[in-house]
Amino acid sequence: MPPIKMVMFDLSGTTVAGDTAVRDCIHQAAREFDLKATPDEILYHMGTNKIHLFQFLIARSRGECVDIRDFEQNPDPSTLGSARQLFKRYESLMIDYYRTNVKEIPGAAATFGWCHEHDIKVATDTGFHGAINEAVMEGLGWLRDGLVDVAVHVDCIPGGRGRPAPYMIFYAMETLNINSVHDVIKVGDTPADMLEGHNAGCRGVVGVLSGPRPVSAWGKYRHTHVIDSVKDLPELIRSEFK
Numbered sequence: 001m002p003p004i005k006m007v008m009f010d011l012s013g014t015t016v017a018g019d020t021a022v023r024d025c026i027h028q029a030a031r032e033f034d035l036k037a038t039p040d041e042i043l044y045h046m047g048t049n050k051i052h053l054f055q056f057l058i059a060r061s062r063g064e065c066v067d068i069r070d071f072e073q074n075p076d077p078s079t080l081g082s083a084r085q086l087f088k089r090y091e092s093l094m095i096d097y098y099r100t101n102v103k104e105i106p107g108a109a110a111t112f113g114w115c116h117e118h119d120i121k122v123a124t125d126t127g128f129h130g131a132i133n134e135a136v137m138e139g140l141g142w143l144r145d146g147l148v149d150v151a152v153h154v155d156c157i158p159g160g161r162g163r164p165a166p167y168m169i170f171y172a173m174e175t176l177n178i179n180s181v182h183d184v185i186k187v188g189d190t191p192a193d194m195l196e197g198h199n200a201g202c203r204g205v206v207g208v209l210s211g212p213r214p215v216s217a218w219g220k221y222r223h224t225h226v227i228d229s230v231k232d233l234p235e236l237i238r239s240e241f242k
Contacts, residue, residue, distance in 0.1 A: 004203070004241050006121040006178045007233070008169050010047070010188035013211025015108040015124065015230055016136060018101060020212050022046060025093040026053070033086050035061050043213060047127050047192030049154055049162045050090060054083035072161065087129075094132045102139035105210050107231025109140075112147040114234045121149045123172035127162050127192070130155040150175045164195030169202065185241070187233060189213060194221035204241060206233065 009015050012022050023042045030037050035057045045053050045068060052071040058079045059066045070076070112122045124142075126133055133153040142148040150172050154162035161167055169186065178184060185204035186197030189211030197205035198221070205223040208230055209215060215226065227236055 001242065002180075002183055003118075004120055004185055004237055005183035006123055006173065006176055007115055007185045007187060008123045008125055008172055008197075008202075009108075009112075009230065010190070010193050011124055011126040011128065011133075011136060013046070013105075013189040013213070014187055014193070014208050015105050016140070017103040017105050018097075021097050021101070022094065023212070025090050025097065026050065028093060029086050029090040030054075030057055032089060033082075035086075044191075044217065046213070047163050047188070047190035049127060049160055050129070051080075051083050051087050051160065054086040054090075055079040058082050058086075072165070075159075091129065091131055094128070095135045098132065098135040098139055102136055104140055105230055107229060109142070109147055111230050111233050112142070116147075118237075120237075121172075121176045121178065122147065123150045123152060123169075123176065124148055125152040125163070125168040125172065125196075126154075128153050129160075163190075163192035164199060166196055166200030169196060169200040185233075185237070187230065189218065191218045191221050194218050194223045198222040206236065 023039055026042050027039050037057055052068060055071045055076055056066055056068040115122050130153050133151055137143045137151050143151055152168045152172050154160045156171050157167045181201040182203045184202045186202045187206045189208050194205055206225045207218055207223045208227055210229045
């Protein structure tokens with residue numbers, strides 16, 4: 001088998017600590033706009049495009065029978081303007097949080113370093129939009145210090161089509177000159193991460209247990225391996241991806 005050439009890492013819950021902050025900021029923004037959503041429901045939809053999530057909540061509040069996947073296919077102008085207002089509030093809450101509280105999952109930076117020592121490119125992707133992704137990267141210094149080769153966010157993709165679509169993985173591959181998905185591993189902690197890796201055809205789709213969602217929330221989605229934390233990835237690559 002050819003060696004692994006790129007790993008695509010999720011951020012919150014996988015490499016970045018404090019994933020409940022994302023849930024809590026979405027919940028606060030929704031409450032401020034009088035939208036009903038439980039923290040557990042929001043947690044279930046982690047990893048998806050946040051504007052699509054807000055469109056879903058707005059449409060449901062109007063009594064419409066909708067699925068969040070509907071908004072991945074249809075821009076739906078009737079909810080888009082309000083969703084963008086909601087998103088701006090959520091974005092300000094998240095940026096304020098990450099400017100003062102951003103921390104890595106223990107072992108993340110060391111795993112990135114190990115990947116580079118073994119000629120494996122390091123990419124990150126996220127359901128965040130550009131400004132929040134930038135706040136995370138600035139706070140942790142991963143791009144500045146060369147630990148991350150490319151940090152992909154939904155604004156990089158036309159139409160903002162993030163996970164579970166595979167396009168952020170393809171974007172990173174093109175940027176880093178990786179020719180085959182069989183040389184790529186996807187690592188994450190949400191159903192959207194597992195589906196993204198599967199939809200891209202990645203050789204490895206690895207779930208981590210470090211996020212706030214139990215394995216029962218994402219384990220039913222196609223994946224190849226489960227590890228406790230991102231710090232365990234080097235050993236997995238050594239033993240399973242020779």
